[in-house]
Amino acid sequence: MIETSPSTSALVDVVLPCLDEARALPWVLDRIPAGWRAIVVDNGSTDGSADIAGDLGAYVVHEPRRGFGAACHAGLTAATADIVCFSDCDGSLDPAVLPAVAGPVLAGSADLVLGRRRPTTLGAWPAHARLANLELARLIRRRTGLRLHDLGPMRAARREALLALGLTDRRSGYPLQMVVRAADADWRVTETDVPYHPRTGRSKVTGTWRGTWQAVRDMRAVLGEPPAPAPTVTATTVQGVGR
Structure with missing residues (x-):
């Protein structure tokens, strides 16, 4: 992993996995x-994404290992x-709504908040991807007891607590492993x-039935x-409060 130097401290860091965006x-x-x-986190783009991001003031990380999980964890x-x-x-999720996602974590009322996707148009969420998401939600409920509706990519948590989960998946199963652990x-x-919203360009994961069900297979392996053994640092110990 090669990265640029961070220029400033921030209240919240927003990790954006990137492949040709x-x-x-x-x-x-x-x-x-x-x-x-x-x-x-540039994951091998060939369209100049990394240069564009840097020119626009982002902190750019280069992760040569291909995989959504590899990019997320590098970030x-x-x-x-x-x-x-x-x-x-990819333009499907608006970062301007992130304060609403991170708010419960900042306030100490939640440890992990997931953005439940609500399509703005009929074409925003292809039928095969939506069906796969419903199946994953069912499997998550059976495995964890969490009554979630969406394994959405927009989410927020405390950094040290996330690192303590010891996430190991570097493919499509990374978001699920985070929730399960x-x-x-x-x-x-x-x-x-x-x-x-409808994304800009074609999805690398759920743009096809094949890609979608490959992601489902990755996630079934996680389930x-x-x-995992209890982490040595929990979300609540990072916050300094008990349950």
């Missing part, structure tokens, strides 16, 4: 809340803020609605893992 990046980065830092380890948010940088650690996991 040159068209969407200007809009996405312009919507980052004031005082927050965008960490764009997490590069972050320095107490609170870390994750979001896509958070549930095993007795985190307070909640959802909040976020608008979901089959035995419960």
